[in-house]
Amino acid sequence: MKEFDYSVNGLRAIAVLMVIAYHFGLPFTSGGFFGVDIFFVISGYVITLSILHKLEANCFSTFGYFKSRFYRIFPALASMTFVTLAVSAYILFPADALRSAKHAMASLGFISNVFYWKEVGYFDVDSDYKPFLHTWSLAVEWQFYILWPLVVYVLHKLKRIAPFIMLLGILAGWGLAMGLSPRINFVFYMMPLRGWEFALGGLIALIPAAHPLRSKLPLLSAILGFATIAANTAFYSENTLYSPLHAALVCLGAFTLIFFNRRFSQTPLKLAPLQYLGTISYSLYLVHWPVYVLYKQYAFRSLGGADILLMGALTLLLSHLSYKWVEQPFRKPSSFFKPLRKYVLLLIVLLCVALSAYVMQTDGKTGRYGEKENVLIDYFQVANEEYHAKYEGAFPQNDEEQWEEGRHKDMPCTYDNYQLKSAEDPKITQCILSNVQAQQTQKHVLIVGDSNGKNVFEAFQSAFPDIGFSMLLHSGCAPATSKGCFPHLEQQLSYIFDNAPINGVILSARFSNQSTDMMEHTASFLGKAHKPFLIVGATPTLLRNPDMVMLNAGKAIEDRQFTLPLNEAYYHADIVPNDAALQKIAQSYQGYFYDKKETLCPEGLCYIKRSDYEKPLFLDSHHLSEDGLEILGNALKKDQAVKSFLSNL
Known part of the structure; x- marks a missing residue:
């Protein structure tokens, strides 16, 4: 792995740790959700750089690009979806299980961000009982993947002025997000209002690695980058919803660490634990939220320090297994598995669809309750319908x-x-x-x-x-x-x-x-x-x-x-x-x-x-x-x- 890759991989670890710490309720992580914004910057950089290299070598294939992205994202997502659905069907209460079955299908279709935009916000009380809520960011990322090759192709043709065009696009996108910030759910969930973050990462890829500017002040730039991210993570107001302004500060911190830090060999991002966590960061992101939601529901009480440690250990174990037995085999299949992987993946998807259909057909009850419990559940469902019909x-x-x-x-x-x-x-x-x-x-x-x-x-x-x-x-x-x-x-x-x-x-x-x-x-x-x-x-x-x-x-x-x-x-x-x-x-x-x-x-x-x-x-x-x-x-x-x-x- 090249030195620069260590920095990016370490930054992935920081981003996923921010998100997990925020979701698990650790102190001084009220802005931890900005870890997703860092992921978007990294994705913009990595994807843009990959496309540019292939365009310059005249070997870019649209089919190959989407195939690579699909096997990078979808197998682990589908596997997480199936396991989460299976556990949710018997741990979540019926209303939550029913809702989760619908959300699971939206997640597999990479449209869950649209679903969540139309529901209550990411920061609402009910969010703690949506095990697929975190898949909104994967939907945004996939939507970005669809559009981005054409953007990079046009910028590649523009050569010298490409960075300036990209910078104008970033400023315009961020300005639009700021202007629409009163519609906070729309700004938070919709790809067009997040595109500037991917583009910020893409801007790094457009500026040659040998450019003199990129080797300036590596120590100072690293300190500024870390400080900006840390300050917005630890001191972001718990009472403030998502802010494009603060997102810009975090994204600029990530930009600084990637852009200027190529030759800063002593960076903490190269530490072995961060490298390991960065390597399994995608599985960590996929696994941690269902672990939290399902554990909290099963415990049915306020969670303490011991619970957080147990959830963390469970997340780490499941993420390691997901990386080893799902991510790697599908991305780098053996000669034996390669012709089988599409059929295995199809089977997982069909199992998800069948399980979702069963949960929906039983209104989330999944045959686990007796008559007394079913009467109680049905009462509240009818009472809600009657109330909304009268007062909505x-x-x-x-x-x-x-x-x-x-x-x-x-x-x-x-x-x-x-x-x-x-x-x-x-x-x-x-x-x-x-x-x-x-x-x-x-x-x-x-x-x-x-x-x-x-x-x-x-x-x-x-x-x-x-x-x-x-x-x-x-x-x-x-x-x-x-x-x-x-x-x-x-x-x-x-x-x-x-x-x-x-x-x-x-x-x-x-x-x-x-x-x-x-x-x-x-x-x-x-x-x-x-x-x-x-x-x-x-x-x-x-x-x-x-x-x-x-x-x-x-x-x-x-x-x-x-x-x-x-x-x-x-x-x-x-x-x-x-x-x-x-x-x-x-x-x-x-x-x-x-x-x-x-x-x-x-x-x-x-x-x-x-x-x-x-x-x-x-x-x-x-x-x-x-x-x-x-x-x-x-x-x-x-x-x-x-x-x-x-x-x-």
């Missing part, structure tokens, strides 16, 4: 252009899957102003929040029919402008206040596993605007959905009462401290605070079912059922803080 709907959706009273009255006005054009965006403001006008009530309250806020919106509508309620909805977002959430919120509220008789504002979100950092800005703004406001506290958010908790506890749907202690064994640990912070913010700006825990978790015991109600209070880990909404609505009518807020409108 918002404006604008599906490219709707015009708010219609008969269709959209009393629905939330949503930022979801919609690119806000300005603070006075006509669709959003039209929705709020039209709702207020159509309600014909003396008092109007605006609710700002996520889907938990929508629960509160529905409870207030039911509890106080004489007051008009409208809502600004952004799923997964606390009611404040932060990365990817509620863009231009304060400016938009100013516009709404100037054009509609809004008497008060309610701020409501999950506030669990969700940042409250920017809430003070919203509260301060409302205080200065002299608008009475009420903050509704955190939702007691289960670590798993209630059907799964009840199954694990051996409970039946007809059991009259089921409670759980509000502790870290069952609930997210940040609920109590977040409520304390929110209450302090409300008091600081003369607002009001309603503690949702007092209703749902009196005296530290949280109701999953209440003896005076027939059905469970929750549909999933944090959304209320119709019975839960009724209980919340009744509690709101009696709460002193709510009464004071409404009387002050």
Whole structure:
């Protein structure tokens, strides 16, 4: 192996260790997911260099290129998919197993990034129960492979100006990602918004290895490269979603290590452990996430240090086996195996398809439950369908252009899957102003929040029919402008206040596993605007959905009462401290605070079912059922803080 290859291989090891450490929850790795960005830079460099060498030797073959890439990527992916599916079918709860069967097929088709873009984000709570989530990056990489040979061919013809053309493309691609950063899921998952990272690696390949610039300051460049990557890994805000700006810093760190470090022979990247991990880095990446998801589900508790060590050891063992018995035989087959490998691979794919079909045909139950358990599972499925049929709907959706009273009255006005054009965006403001006008009530309250806020919106509508309620909805977002959430919120509220008789504002979100950092800005703004406001506290958010908790506890749907202690064994640990912070913010700006825990978790015991109600209070880990909404609505009518807020409108 050439010296430069050692550096690239060592950098692969650093990238995969960053990702694994982040996923396993190790301290000072909040930006570890940027390891994927480093992989993209490396891929861009390696693939571009390989294509250029073959073009210069006049031996490039499109078929040979795709065949090589296919046998590099697909066999290990297909093998991981089959094993993960088989284990998931009997470890994951039915809803997760069913979803995973669908995701497995998307992964094998290299389109999983599109699936995940349309679902909740990479950083959402539910991500911990998607064993194929990490395959989004392989989909992006394969999509890059399809387009890149033509790009390199054109650049090869341009010769001297090729690096400048590439640099312009990089800047344009990064600028586009920055411009679209409010649509964070789209920017995170879509190949066109990641292409600039591959191109940055490709730029290195376009500049000759003998160029004088590449031998300058090897020690300083290595220090800067490592420092940039380390700083963004260790000190990236845990409350900040993916940022193209920080991704650019990490990618530049990787660029620096590859571009300038060719002759820096003492680089730590040559250390033997890093070389070994770099060699098996692809299998490490494939294996680590299913190990985490399935282990966490099997343990069904918060994971500690011993669990992390065990998961790490299991990941290393399985990755070594995958590299030795899957990657190597398919990439460098023996004379005996070479004519057989396509049939073996076809068999693995057919087994994946058959297993996925079985899981989907059984709705994820896979014949492992008795009648009592199946009744419980079916109840929650039907309850979810009934709830969504009754309450689903918002404006604008599906490219709707015009708010219609008969269709959209009393629905939330949503930022979801919609690119806000300005603070006075006509669709959003039209929705709020039209709702207020159509309600014909003396008092109007605006609710700002996520889907938990929508629960509160529905409870207030039911509890106080004489007051008009409208809502600004952004799923997964606390009611404040932060990365990817509620863009231009304060400016938009100013516009709404100037054009509609809004008497008060309610701020409501999950506030669990969700940042409250920017809430003070919203509260301060409302205080200065002299608008009475009420903050509704955190939702007691289960670590798993209630059907799964009840199954694990051996409970039946007809059991009259089921409670759980509000502790870290069952609930997210940040609920109590977040409520304390929110209450302090409300008091600081003369607002009001309603503690949702007092209703749902009196005296530290949280109701999953209440003896005076027939059905469970929750549909999933944090959304209320119709019975839960009724209980919340009744509690709101009696709460002193709510009464004071409404009387002050």
